[in-house]
């Protein structure tokens with residue numbers, strides 16, 4: 077039981093660090109510090125040919141945010157989940173998909189929010205992708 081609690085605590089701390097730190101070692105860096113956990117348009121690592129179909133596309137109109145992954149959906153290969161996270165680590169929302177869904181999700185920002193948004197998309201075969209936008 078103690079090991080499980082320690083694992084959960086460590087996982088929560090790691091996720092918070094990921095959400096809050098632009099210099100986290102798990103996020104690709106412009107200096108080539110790619111490690112291979114989070115993929116982005118600018119740092120796709122081993123998935124360089126997968127950027128267009130995996131990096132989430134973020135569209136913001138007022139307080140409405142639409143996240144889309146331009147990816148096909150089949151039982152063998154699909155987008156599993158989107159999340160939208162604010163700069164302070166607050167999760168605005170998340171949507172889990174089945175192979176029958178279209179990988180599009182919509183969110184509403186807190187009133188008057190200005191700052192960075194982190195949109196994530198997870199493919200069951202091509203890992204975890206992040207797109208950062210500023211509103």
Ligand SMILES: [Fe+2]
Pocket residue numbers: 130147153154199200201202
């Ligand atoms: Fe994929």
